[in-house]
Amino acid sequence: MTSSTRYFDLAGRVVLITGGASGIGAAHVEGFCHQGAKVVFLDRQVEAGRALEAQLRAQGASVTFLVCDLLDLAALDDAIGQVRATHGPVSALINNAAVDQRHSFGAMKADDFEWMMNVNLRHVIFAAQKVVPHMRELGGGSIVNTSSVAWMRGVAELALYSAAKAAIVGFTNSLARELGPLRIRVNAVAPGYVATPRQLSEWIDPAAERAMLERQCLPDRIEPRDVAEAAMFLCSDAARMLTKQCLVINAGSL
Numbered sequence: 467m468t469s470s471t472r473y474f475d476l477a478g479r480v481v482l483i484t485g486g487a488s489g490i491g492a493a494h495v496e497g498f499c500h501q502g503a504k505v506v507f508l509d510r511q512v513e514a515g516r517a518l519e520a521q522l523r524a525q526g527a528s529v530t531f532l533v534c535d536l537l538d539l540a541a542l543d544d545a546i547g548q549v550r551a552t553h554g555p556v557s558a559l560i561n562n563a564a565v566d567q568r569h570s571f572g573a574m575k576a577d578d579f580e581w582m583m584n585v586n587l588r589h590v591i592f593a594a595q596k597v598v599p600h601m602r603e604l605g606g607g608s609i610v611n612t613s614s615v616a617w618m619r620g621v622a623e624l625a626l627y628s629a630a631k632a633a634i635v636g637f638t639n640s641l642a643r644e645l646g647p648l649r650i651r652v653n654a655v656a657p658g659y660v661a662t663p664r665q666l667s668e669w670i671d672p673a674a675e676r677a678m679l680e681r682q683c684l685p686d687r688i689e690p691r692d693v694a695e696a697a698m699f700l701c702s703d704a705a706r707m708l709t710k711q712c713l714v715i716n717a718g719s720l
Contacts, residue, residue, distance in 0.1 A: 477502030485563025658716025683718025
């Protein structure tokens with residue numbers, strides 16, 4: 467991904483991205499590499515992660531893929547420690563990883579709740595906790611959490627996912643207040659329908675996509691790169707006075 471904007475202040479900064487092997491996460495990885503950042507991304511998709519790492523290194527990027535299951539908080543802690551030891555303190559954290567698994571409300575079980583909160587919310591909180599000392603050392607930093615318009619619109623069979631994504635906005639607002647004195651900015655992005663390979667293969671057929679596009683003010687597909695562009699802006703010095711915000715990227719569809 468070649469960004470439409472260059473943020474020269476991002477060059478050389480250590481950027482940590484969760485769930486970076488595919489979809490929106492891969493667009494984040496590619497975008498920050500284009501900015502000249504030192505990018506580290508975590509994912510449990512080994513083959514896809516290694517392929518993306520190799521592709522970007524061949525282009526001259528400073529990028530490292532670490533295998534990490536974000537459901538394992540000890541593994542997450544170890545990975546962030548490895549980033550600190552190898553690359554230096556993290557300047558920007560993109561909490562991207564999530565799974566929009568569908569559940570019928572009447573059939574969902576306690577195990578479904580636990581898994582959805584862990585895969586969509588818990589690691590967001592603890593990844594942020596682990597990088598704050600890095601940012602304190604640097605004198606500031608940027609955390610971008612990924613919410614969703616799903617909780618704003620109300621989407622059938624996404625009750626658990628929506629609950630987690632709404633909680634992310636609350637967490638973002640509270641953490642921004644707490645970390646503001648340290649010049650650590652905390653924001654969220656809330657994508658609308660994004661045409662990722664997973665969405666197109668598992669959930670969205672041509673008729674559903676046409677209906678979604680018709681609800682938008684802008685007629686074009688929202689691509690993963692559009693979310694990455696927003697995150698790069700929020701992490702750059704161009705957004706130095708933006709915190710406690712949730713940037714909705716939905717082409718005006720609400």
